[in-house]
Amino acid sequence: MNTEKINTAKKQKRKYQIISVLSVCVFLLVWYLATAVFELAPSYSLPSPVKVFNTFLTKLHSKAPDGATLPKHFISSLQVAMLGYLLGAVIGVPLGIAMGWFKTVDKIVRPVFDLIKPIPPIALIPVMIVVFGISIKAKAVLIFFSTVIPCITNSYSGIRQTKQIHLWVSQTFGASNMQMLFTVASPSALPMIFAGLRVAMGSSWMALVAAELLASTSGLGYLISIGRSLLRSDLIIVGILCLGMINIVLTAIFNLVEKRFVRGGKDE
Amino acid sequence: MKAKFNTKGFVNSLFFSLIGIVAVLILWTLGVNYTTVGLLLPTPMEVLERAIYTMSNPIGRTNTLLMHLAVSLRRVLVGFTLSALCGVILGIAMGRFKMVEAIFKPLFELVRPIPSVAWIPLAIVWFGIGETAKIYIIFMAGFVNITVNTYAGAKQVDENMLGVARMLGANELQAFFHVVIPSCVPYIFAGMQVGLSTCWMAVLAAEMVSSTEGIGWTITAGQENGDMTQIFVGIIAIAIVGLLLAVLMRWAERVLCSWRVRGK
Amino acid sequence: MMKERKTVIECRNVSKTFYSMAGDNLVVDNLNFNVYENEFVVLFGPGQCGKSTILNLIAGLEKPTGGEIIVSGEKVTGPSPKRGMVYQTTNLFMWYTVMQNVEFGPKMQGVPKKVRRERAQKYIDLVGLKGFEKHFPVKLSGGMQQRVGIARAYANEPELICMDEPFGHLDAQTRYLMEEEVERISNSDRRTVVFVTNNAEEAIYLADRIILLHNCPTSVHKEYIVDLPRPRDYTSPDFLALREQITAEMDNTL
Numbered sequence: 001m002n003t004e005k006i007n008t009a010k011k012q013k014r015k016y017q018i019i020s021v022l023s024v025c026v027f028l029l030v031w032y033l034a035t036a037v038f039e040l041a042p043s044y045s046l047p048s049p050v051k052v053f054n055t056f057l058t059k060l061h062s063k064a065p066d067g068a069t070l071p072k073h074f075i076s077s078l079q080v081a082m083l084g085y086l087l088g089a090v091i092g093v094p095l096g097i098a099m100g101w102f103k104t105v106d107k108i109v110r111p112v113f114d115l116i117k118p119i120p121p122i123a124l125i126p127v128m129i130v131v132f133g134i135s136i137k138a139k140a141v142l143i144f145f146s147t148v149i150p151c152i153t154n155s156y157s158g159i160r161q162t163k164q165i166h167l168w169v170s171q172t173f174g175a176s177n178m179q180m181l182f183t184v185a186s187p188s189a190l191p192m193i194f195a196g197l198r199v200a201m202g203s204s205w206m207a208l209v210a211a212e213l214l215a216s217t218s219g220l221g222y223l224i225s226i227g228r229s230l231l232r233s234d235l236i237i238v239g240i241l242c243l244g245m246i247n248i249v250l251t252a253i254f255n256l257v258e259k260r261f262v263r264g265g266k267d268e
Numbered sequence: 269m270k271a272k273f274n275t276k277g278f279v280n281s282l283f284f285s286l287i288g289i290v291a292v293l294i295l296w297t298l299g300v301n302y303t304t305v306g307l308l309l310p311t312p313m314e315v316l317e318r319a320i321y322t323m324s325n326p327i328g329r330t331n332t333l334l335m336h337l338a339v340s341l342r343r344v345l346v347g348f349t350l351s352a353l354c355g356v357i358l359g360i361a362m363g364r365f366k367m368v369e370a371i372f373k374p375l376f377e378l379v380r381p382i383p384s385v386a387w388i389p390l391a392i393v394w395f396g397i398g399e400t401a402k403i404y405i406i407f408m409a410g411f412v413n414i415t416v417n418t419y420a421g422a423k424q425v426d427e428n429m430l431g432v433a434r435m436l437g438a439n440e441l442q443a444f445f446h447v448v449i450p451s452c453v454p455y456i457f458a459g460m461q462v463g464l465s466t467c468w469m470a471v472l473a474a475e476m477v478s479s480t481e482g483i484g485w486t487i488t489a490g491q492e493n494g495d496m497t498q499i500f501v502g503i504i505a506i507a508i509v510g511l512l513l514a515v516l517m518r519w520a521e522r523v524l525c526s527w528r529v530r531g532k
Numbered sequence: 533m534m535k536e537r538k539t540v541i542e543c544r545n546v547s548k549t550f551y552s553m554a555g556d557n558l559v560v561d562n563l564n565f566n567v568y569e570n571e572f573v574v575l576f577g578p579g580q581c582g583k584s585t586i587l588n589l590i591a592g593l594e595k596p597t598g599g600e601i602i603v604s605g606e607k608v609t610g611p612s613p614k615r616g617m618v619y620q621t622t623n624l625f626m627w628y629t630v631m632q633n634v635e636f637g638p639k640m641q642g643v644p645k646k647v648r649r650e651r652a653q654k655y656i657d658l659v660g661l662k663g664f665e666k667h668f669p670v671k672l673s674g675g676m677q678q679r680v681g682i683a684r685a686y687a688n689e690p691e692l693i694c695m696d697e698p699f700g701h702l703d704a705q706t707r708y709l710m711e712e713e714v715e716r717i718s719n720s721d722r723r724t725v726v727f728v729t730n731n732a733e734e735a736i737y738l739a740d741r742i743i744l745l746h747n748c749p750t751s752v753h754k755e756y757i758v759d760l761p762r763p764r765d766y767t768s769p770d771f772l773a774l775r776e777q778i779t780a781e782m783d784n785t786l
Contacts, residue, residue, distance in 0.1 A: 019370040027375055045393055107284035112292050118511040120469045122385075123484075123503045125476065126491035130499070131308055206383040206466075210473045213388060214488075221386070225477075228389035236389045240382055247381035431593050432623045436637035436688055437613030446636070450627035527627045527668040 047234040055234040056241075066226040066235075068218055074242065077219040081208050084140040088147025088200065093193055095148075096155025100189070101181050106156075113152065121146030121207040125214055134215045139208060146207040147200040154196025158189025194258045201254060205247060220246075310497040318497045319504065327486050327498065337505060340471050340482040343399070347406025348467045354407075355414030355463070356456055362415075363422020364448060376415065384409035384466060385473045397478045402471065409470035410463035414456070421455025422448065454528060457521045464517055468510050483509075540692055540724045541567040541590060545599035547749075548585055559585050561749035563599070567692075567726060572718060574739035575728045578782055582750030583728045584620075587694045590726065591617050604691060613637055616685035618695040622677040624669040630656065630680050631665040637688030648687075655683040658717055675706040679713070686721060695727045699734070711737050715763055732778050736771060737764050744778065746785050753785045 028049055034040045036048035043051070059070040068076070099106045099113070121142055132138035162185040170184045212221020220239050227235030293312050300306040310318075322333040331339065358376070361368040387408050388401075395401035425448050433443040475484025483506055490498030548560040559582045567573045575583055588594040590601055592611045601608045603615065616637075624633050631649075634656055638648035656665060659679040669677055678698055685693050695714075699707045711734055718725060718738075729735050735742050739758050746753040756778065760770055 016366055016370040019367070020374045023371040024374050024378075107281060108288045108291075111285035111288045115289065115292075116507075118507040118514070119503055120465075120472060120506060120510060122469050122472050122476070123487060123506045126487045126499050127496075127503070129491055130494065130496060202383075203469075206385050206469065209383050210385045210476070213385065213473070213477055224386060224389045228392055231393060233390060233393050236393065240386050240390065243383060243386050244378070244381040247383065251381070428619075428621075428623055429625065431611070432617070432619070432625075433636075433640075434611040435591060435593070435613070435615070435617045436640055436684070438636075438640040442640050446625070446628075446640075450625070453627070527629075528670065 044231045045233055047237070052234050052237050052241075056238045059235070059238060065230060065232070066223055070223075070238070070242065073218060073220050073223050073239075074246070077208060077212065077221070078246070080136055080139045080219070081143055081204060083136075084143025084208075085147050085200065085204055087140070088144045088204070089151055089197060091144075092148035092151025092200075093155045093196075096152035096193075096196075097159050097181070097186060097189070099152065100156040100159025101185060117149055117153065121149075121203060122210045125207075125211050128211070129215050134217065139211045139216070142207050142211050143204040146204040150196045150199040150203065151193075152196075154199070155189060155193045158192030158196075159185050161192065162188050191262050194262055198254060198258075201250060205243075205250075209243065308496060310500060314497050315500045315504070319501045322498075322501060328481070328489060331481055333486070333501065333505060336481060336483045336486050337509060340475065340484065341509070343402050343474075343482070344406055344464075344467050344471050347403045347471075348410045348464055350403070351407045351410030351463060351467070352414055352460055355411050355459065356418050359415045359418025359456075359459075360422045360448070360452060363419045363425070363452075364444075379408075380412050380416065382408075384412065384470045388474055388477050391474075392478060402474045402479070405474045406467045406470050409466040410460075413463040413466055414459040417455045417459025417462070418452060421452035424455075425451050454521075454525050457517070457525060461514070461517045461521070464513055465510065468506075468513060472506065537568040537571075539566050540569050540571075540604055541565075541726070542602040543586075543590075543599070544602070546586075546589060546596045546601055547598035548589060548594065549597045558749045560589070560596070561751050563751050565743055565752050565755075567724060569724055570722045572725045572727065572738060572740045574735040574742045575726060575745055576730070576732065576735040576739075576742050576778070577745030577750065577753075577785060578730055578747055582748065583730075583745065584696050586750065587617070587696050587726065587728055590692075591615050591694055613641060613688050614690050614692065616688050616690035616693040618678075618681045618685045618693065618698045620697045620700045622669070622674075622681045624677055624680055624684070626669050629666050629668055630661060630672070633669070633680055634683045634687045636684060651689070652683070652687050655687045658686070658720065659683045659713065673706075674702050675710055678702065678710060682714070682717065686717070686723070690723070692724045692726065695725065697728050697730070700729075707734070712763070714738060719762070732775050732782070733766060736760075736774055736778070737766065742778065744781060744785060754781060 031049050035043065035046055036050060047055075056070070061069055063069055066073075095109075099109055124142060124145060128138040128142050132141065166184050166188060167180055170180050175183065208219075209221040212219040213225045216222040216225075220243050224236045224239035227233065227239060296309075297311050297313070300309050300311045319333070324332060326332055327336060358372065362372055362376070363369070384405060387405050391401040391404045395404060429447050429451070430443050433447050438446060471482070472484040472487075475482040476488045479485045483502055487499045487502035487506075490496065490502060543563050543565050546560060546563040547558070550557040550559060563586065575586060577583055585594065589596050590603065590608065592608045592615065595609075625636065628636070631652060635648045635652035638651060643651070653665075656662060659682055661676065661679055661683065664672065664676070669680065672680065681698065682695075685695075698714075699710050702710060714727075715738060727735075727738060736758055739756075742756040742758060743752055744754045744756065745751070756774070758774065760768070760774070764771055
C-alpha cells in the first residue's frame with residue numbers, strides 16, 4: 001500500500017511531464033502543418049518552424065541580408081547593455097543608499113528625482129538620438145538611465161526600511177553613524193537592492209531593443225527591424241527567440257549572483 | 269486614532285523640495301543660455317509655452333496635445349483590458365489545475381522572456397500598421413506580467429483555507445469564488461500595476477516605430493524635425509500620464525485590498 | 533443514566549498512518565472512544581503527536597487508514613457543515629469582515645440573507661464582538677480573532693464542534709479570559725464539543741470528561757470524569773488534586 005501510493009504520486013508527476021512535452025510537440029506540429037503543409041498563412045508572414053530553424057543556422061555564419069552574423073549582433077547588443085547597466089548600477093545604488101541615509105541629501109535630491117522617475121526610458125530615445133546621434137553612446141546613456149532609476153528607488157526604500165530596533169542594537173554596542181550604515185542598514189537593504197537591479201535588467205533590456213529598433217546599425221533589435229522591412233518574418237522570429245534566450249540566461253546568472261550575496265534568507 | 273497632520277514638517281519638506289526643483293530649473297536655464305548645451309536644449313520657459321500652445325493648437329495635422337494623449341490612452345485601455353482578462357484567467361487556471369499547467373506552462377515560458385517591444389516588427393508584418401498591431405503589442409506587454417503574478421498568487425492559495433471553507437459547507441465552486449479569487453487579488457493587482465506601466469511604455473514604442481498619431485508619434489516627429497521643444501513637451505506629458513495611471517492603480521488597490529491594511 | 537444518552541461520535545478501532553518517501557509514520561493506533569450529546573470532551577495529551585490528526589479524522593479532512601468513525605449514525609467520509617471546527621491558527625478569511633466571516637457557513641448553504649444576518653449577529657454578540665462587525669480580521673487582536681473563529685463555527689449550528697488547541701497561540705492572560713468565555717458560551721448554547729489541548733489546567737477547567745491520550749502512536753490511555761461544580765475555581769483543593777493526579781499520570785503516557 002505504501003509503495004503503491006508513492007508510485008502513483010510519481011506516476012502522476014511523470015504523466016504531467018509527458019503532457020508538457022506533448023503540448024510543445026503539438027504546438028510545433030500545428031505550426032508546421034498550418035504553414036508548410038496547408039499553407040494557411042503566406043510564408044512571408046508566418047514561416048514554417050523548419051524554415052525558422054534553417055534561417056537560424058545560416059544566420060550563425062551568413063552576413064546577408066543585414067550586414068552582420070547573428071553572434072555579431074548578439075555581442076553588439078550585449079556590449080552596450082552591459083556598459084550602461086553596470087554604470088547605472090554603480091552610480092544608482094550608492095546614490096540611493098545616500099538618499100535613504102542622509103536626511104539633507106534626501107530632502108534636496110528626492111523632489112528632483114520624483115520628477116524624472118515617471119519618465120519611461122523609451123520616451124528619451126529621440127532626445128538621445130538628437131544629442132548623441134545614432135551611436136553606441138546614445139544607447140549606453142539610455143540604458144544607464146533606465147537602470148539608474150530603479151536602482152535608486154529600491155536602494156532608497158531598502159535603507160528606509162531598516163528596522164529601527166536593529167539600529168538601536170548597534171547603537172548600544174557603540175557603532176558610529178557610518179558603521180551603522182555599512183554594517184546594519186546596507187546589508188538589511190540588500191534584498192531590496194537586488195530586487196531593484198532585477199527590475200532594472202528588465203527595463204533596460206526593453207529600452208535597448210526599442211533603441212535598436214528605432215535607430216541603430218547593429219544589434220538584435222536592428223536585425224528584427226530589417227526583417228520587418230524585408231518582410232522576412234523568419235528573420236524576425238529568429239531575432240525574437242534569441243532575445244528571449246538571452247533574457248533567460250541573464251536571469252539565471254543574476255539569480256546565481258543574488259544567491260551568493262543575499263545570505264541568511266530574505267526578510268519578510 | 270488619526271495621525272495629526274504635521275504642518276511644520278510639511279512646510280519644512282515643501283521648502284526643501286522647492287530648493288531642489290528651483291535649483292534644477294535655474295541651472296537648466298543658465299546652462300541653455302550661457303553654454304553650448306543651448307544649441308540642443310530649450311529653456312524650461314520655452315517648453316512651458318509650447319505645452320500651453322499645443323493644448324489648443326495641433327501638433328502635426330489635426331490633433332492637439334490632449335488629443336494625441338487620448339489616442340494613446342485609448343489604445344492602452346483596450347490592450348490592457350484584454351491582457352488583464354486573459355492574464356487573470358490563464359494565471360488562475362494554471363495555478364489551480366495541474367492539467368492546464370502542464371499544457372500551457374511550457375508554451376508560456378517560451379513567450380515570457382521576450383521583451384514586449386520585440387513584438388513590434390512581427391506585429392507589423394502580421395497585422396499591418398493599423399490599430400490591431402498596436403493593440404497586439406500592448407496586449408503582450410500586459411499579458412505576460414499579469415499572468416506571471418496571477419499564477420504565483422494562485423499557487424500560494426492556502427490549502428488550509430480551502431479546507432475551512434469546505435468544513436463550513438462550501439462546495440468546490442463556492443470555495444473557488446470565496447477563497448481562491450480573494451486570495452489572488454493582491455497578486456493580480458501587483459501584476460496589473462507592473463502591466464499597466466509596461467503597456468504605457470509599449471504604446472510609446474509602438475507609436476514611435478510606426479504611427480501617424482499618438483503621444484509617441486509626437487516625440488519622433490519632433491526628432492525628425494529637430495524640434496527639441498516638442499520632444500520635451502511630449503516627454504513631460506508622457507511622464508504625467510504615466511504617473512496618473514500609477515496613482516489610479518494604487519488607489520484601486522487600496523480600495524479593493526483594504527482588508528490587508530493593518531491598524532486604523 | 534449514561535446508557536440513555538445519545539452517542540454523537542463513535543470511534544471504532546481507528547488508526548492512521550502517514551505514508552511518505554521518508555517512511556511510514558503511525559500516528560493514531562487503535563483508537564476507541566465515544567462522545568455523547570451535549571458533552572464537553574477534552575482530548576488531552578502531551579507532545580505534538582496525533583491529537584490534531586484525530587480532529588481532522590472526525591472532521592473528515594483526513595481518512596483513517598483503519599477502523600471507522602461514526603458521527604450521528606453516519607460514517608464520516610468527508611467534511612460536512614454538520615461538524616464545525618475552530619483552529620489553532622485562527623484561519624479566518626482575512627478578506628472578509630467579521631460579519632462576513634461569521635455568516636459564511638449559512639451563506640454557503642443558501643440561508644436567506646436576513647435569517648443568516650440575524651443568526652450571525654446572535655453569535656457575534658455571544659462572543660462579545662458587538663460593534664466590530666465591519667472590521668477586517670487584521671485589525672483585531674489574537675484573542676478577538678479567535679472569538680470570531682468560535683462564532684463562525686457556532687453560526688453554522690453544527691451538531692458537533694471540534695476545537696483544535698484554539699488558545700495555543702495566545703498569551704497566558706488572554707488564555708484565561710478565553711477559557712472563561714468558552715465556558716460561558718457553551719453554557720448558553722449547549723453543544724457537543726471536542727476540545728484538544730495540552731494544558732492540564734485548561735482541560736480540567738472546561739471538560740465534562742477528559743480523555744488522556746497516549747503519546748505517539750496515539751490511543752486512549754485513561755478517562756477522567758470531571759464533576760466539579762461550574763464555573764470552576766483554578767485554586768480549589770479539588771481542582772488542584774485532580775490536576776496533580778492527571779499530571780502524574782501524564783508521565784506514564786510517554
